[in-house]
Amino acid sequence: MALKYALLAALQEEAASGYDLTQRFRTRLANVWNASHQQIYRELGKLEAGGQVIVEEIAQQGRPDKRIYAITARGREALTQWLETIQPRPATRDPFLVKLFAGDLADPAALLRELEHHRSNWRSQLGQYRTIENTYFLNPGQMDSQYRLQYLALRRGITAMQSNLGWAEELEEALKEMMPEREPEEP
Amino acid sequence: MALKYALLAALQEEAASGYDLTQRFRTRLANVWNASHQQIYRELGKLEAGGQVIVEEIAQQGRPDKRIYAITARGREALTQWLETIQPRPATRDPFLVKLFAGDLADPAALLRELEHHRSNWRSQLGQYRTIENTYFLNPGQMDSQYRLQYLALRRGITAMQSNLGWAEELEEALKEMMPEREPEEP
DNA sequence: TCGCGCATGTAAGTTGTTACATGATTTA
DNA sequence: TAAATCATGTAACAACTTACATGCGCGA
Secondary structure, eight states: OHHHHHHHHHHHHOOEEHHHHHHHHHTTTTTTBOOOHHHHHHHHHHHHHTTSEEEEEEOOSSSOOEEEEEEOHHHHHHHHHHHHSOOOOOOOBOHHHHHHHHGGGSOHHHHHHHHHHHHHHHHHHHHHHHHHHHHHOSOGGGOOHHHHHHHHHHHHHHHHHHHHHHHHHHHHHHHHHHOOOOOOOOO | OHHHHHHHHHHHHOOEEHHHHHHHHHTTTTTTBOOOHHHHHHHHHHHHHTTSEEEEEEOOSSSOOEEEEEEOHHHHHHHHHHHHSOOOOOOOBOHHHHHHHHGGGSOHHHHHHHHHHHHHHHHHHHHHHHHHHHHHOSOGGGOOHHHHHHHHHHHHHHHHHHHHHHHHHHHHHHHHHHOOOOOOOOO
16 A cells, blocks of 8 residues: 555655666665566556656667656655554564564574574664765755655654664573573583 | 464464453464464464374354364474474564655655654564563563473564664654754744 | 544555576586 | 676566455344
8 A cells, every 4th residue: 555655655756667666665765665667667657647747758779669657746645644653563573573472492503504594684783874874874964855854754763773782782691591501512 | 374384373372262261362472473363363274184183072052152262283393394494584564664664755744643653563562572671570480491482582672672772862852853844833 | 632542454555475487607 | 707786678477456246043
């Protein structure tokens, strides 16, 4: 449901092709809304059918024509209306937490391995967000309101990763305590 | 995909009816995995067909028979195997952040209203988690490993809510600065 | 008497994932 | 020369949501 509006918001910022949008969703919007290229193309088709975006075809040699989507007045109107409605919070569904819930069936060593995996993901995510921060939002005092709000969305990503990493330390400590079976030491 | 394992994990803890499971998913598992009763009943049907749970029917008067599901050896095996596999992190999809991304189209006053809404949700969530903490995990030093891991899953919920609330303050301040148009004061 | 809790389900629709498909250009 | 990037899509499936359906007992 909100994918539609995420696309309109992205296009409102700047017209783009499906491919471009896919890149943006993977980078600057990673923090906000995830969508695969298949979903994006499908939804763009619907938006076009509904007159909320228009397409300009750009012929290219050696690859499919580029289709640049731009938001229409109708699209902007739909987006503006949606902005007024209070949206429900997204549901939490975390397989890693399911594993912790399963508790005593789980092998602490396996959980530790998985934790390290997620942790390094979180660290690199945080790094990417920091890069975006430095690239686009250097001096927040001078930003106009559009970018200021985008920055606050990014801040959400940053604080979330920090919170993840903090919790990861709590968990690591506990898991280590749960496996006193040590590797035999090399002589 | 993971709903299946969330159900097995819940049943491994204690056999239950679909109705009971729905309650548990809304309370102790709210933090971990969300699922509606329709999803739960459907998935339980599949698990039964696959021999991963068995049902005991309990006749009742005045209401439908209660069907108590219990995990089987096969179910426990499937769960154990799944626990060994590293699962991908869940995708982020937050409509409220989409709104911030839309930036200058949005009315700061409307965003503030929505923020207050979410914030009070977060506060009450945090309160509920604290209640669970006090009810089930009073003295963590003496917990066995099953409950210790469940406690760490709960800790994730608590730290996440705290992080949400911290960010909410940042955002509130910014939104207030963006609307210097004041209500006309009463004389 | 009205709504909530108990207790189960069916049906239809939307959203998201996975697999398949094509083919030139640039980079290592 | 192999892989990644550019650029678009179709098809089938799985997961999740929303609406509909039933009906008793209990407390305000």
